[in-house]
Structure formats: C-alpha cells, structure tokens
Amino acid sequence: MASMALNPQYDAIGKGFVQQYYALFDDPAQRANLANMYNETSFMTFEGVQLQGAVKIMEKLNSLTFQKIGRLITSVDSQPMFDGGVLIDVLGRLQTDDDQPHAYFQTFVLKPIGISFYVEHDMFRLALHDCDEDPPHPYMQTFVLKPLGDSFFVQHDIFRLGIHDVA
C-alpha cells in the first residue's frame, strides 16, 4: 500500500514506546501484559537465541530469574520506516536484584496495526565484551537491509557509542 508513509511522529512514538514497554517489563506484576505487544509472527533475539511468536517470547521473559530490575535509559534513537513502522535502538543500563549493573542494547521494530503498533522485531544484548583492552569504546550499530536486484542496500543505519551518563 503506497499510501503508508513515513510517520513524522517517529521520535515521540519511539520514546513513548520504550517508556511503556519497560514500565511493564520492570514490574513483575505487569510483565505478563507484554504479551499484548507481540503477535504470533514477532521475532525476538535474546542473547543470540532466536524465538518467534508471542507465546515463545513470553516463555523466555518469564524464565528470567531475577525479582527486581532497576533500569536507566541512556539514549533512545528512532527512525521512521517506509511502511509506517518505527525502528528503535535503546542503550541503557540495568541492575537485577543485587547484581552489578550491566550496560545493554535493545533494538525494536514497531509495525502499525490499526491505530496502534506491535513489536515485529526485538533484539536484546548485554554489552559484555571478550576483552577489556583496546579498542576501548563499545558501540552499537543497527542496519536494515532491503533487497535491490540480486543484492541489498542499507535503508536504515543507527550508530551509538556505548557511553553512559554515570559510571
């Protein structure tokens, strides 16, 4: 449908979604309601493990063993997508129970459905690295490739250094 255009509200949608999503995620009593954000085709890649469908995604989220989770969002980068969706990159830090805090990256792709959105893609990674030596800056970069002839071109590209406001 050619009329599906870039949504000019993409930035507010991205920030609003992130706030709403984590409000549910971080409250154990409400976490189950996250199921409403996904549908049966949604993809999740959680620490490299790929899952599909709201049922499997919720099984994964429910299997996490912490009780409390504290979170600080460092940045939310959004881009409008050509089908009316929104691509969102989140850089943040989280703390589960009394563990040490960890930086993390999360990418969402929202797709329009009626007057709302659902999560079509969700990728989560703790920002842990194989070595603490040079090069010193962790970073996150998200690409969306679109097919072009027998190849691809980069339709979306978001880059962010993994630097946070507090140590």
Added chain:
Amino acid sequence: MDYDYLIKLLCVGDSGVGKTSFLYKYTDGVFHTQFISTVGIDFREKTVIYQQNSRQHRIHLQLWDTAGQERFRSLTTAFYRDAMGFLLLFDLTNEASFLEVRNWIEQLKTHSLSDDPDIVLCGHKCDLQEKRLVNQNRAREFAKNYNLPYLETSAKTGQNIDRATEILLDRIMYRFDIYIYFSYLEKIMESSVEYAMLCASGRRRQSLQRLQAKQDRKLCSC
C-alpha cells in the same frame, strides 16, 4: 605482592546458588571486589600458603565471579579465559540448579584450556536442611559419574568452604607438577608437545608410567 604462583579460579553455577557469598566467606568477609564492567567480571583475591611435600609455595588466588549475566545466559569467552580451575556450585534447596550442573560441565569443557578441566562440585546452602531438595546420595552419585570431587558447603556455617578450594588447588598443583615433569622430560628426550597433550587428556597416570619406562630404557642403553 610476592608470590610463586598466580592461580585464577572461577566460581560458576546458576544465578542465586550463592557464588558471591561462597567467595565472600572464603576471602574472610572481604567485600572489596574489582568490577570490570566491559566484560562483566567481579573478582577478589587471596594469598595462601600451599604446602607441597617439604616445599611451601605462596599462591595468589584470583577468584572470579560473574556479575549476574548468567541470568541472561550471557557469559563471554573472556570470563573463561585462562581459568585454571572451577568451583561449580548448585543450591541444595533448588533442584533446577542441580539439573543445570550437567550443562555447566559442558560449558566448562568447551571454554576451558583443557577438555578435562579441574572442577570441584559443591552442593551449597547445606545449612538449610529443612529446605533441602537434592539428597546427598543423588549428588554423590552424579559427581562420581563425572569423576568430580563433591562437597556440601555452607557460607553461613563456613562448612567445607576452605576445603573445597584446597581440593581444587591440590588438583591444579598436581597438574602443574605433571606439566613441569613433562617439560623436563621433553628437554631430556627432545620429544614434542605430544606429551603435554596427553597430560591434558586425562590419561595422566598411564602416559606418565609409559614415559618413565621409556626414559629408563633410554638411560639403560647409554
């Protein structure tokens, strides 16, 4: 600080089994840890005197702890790198943590330097007798199948905390000795690293005996 050996030990097991309290107890209640956030490692240190035959060694232990990332199934290879031995903990009051031990052993085999790593299995929180869900015989039987020493430990009472680390240290020092002996033999016999490989594959004793016999023969012929 002066020491003869620096030994890096890893404390692993499911989240919530008590790894941090185990290490806290072992290091005499030292809360000071060094946290390397980029790799998600928390470590504390302790120097011990190790008595071997008539010799005393000063051993500096680096005890590595995870920083909670195992909740996300996210342990990087940096965590396992250069580890010489493993304290593998499960919670006696949590059956799932015992069932996961098998997976942890596989992880350790995959990531450690040797395919036969030195591991001491600890059934932790043994002070909580009324809440215990894994009985001793079952854990013992399991450990026997994997040829691992098994101890029941408690950070609350201190039971077997030092002992578990000593047993692990014994195994590591034994392995060091063999490495040293093999490298000595290598010099004599100008043989290749094949022997060091044999040493790591768990057939230590037989290969050692074979080498000794070989060396004896060689000495006889001169």
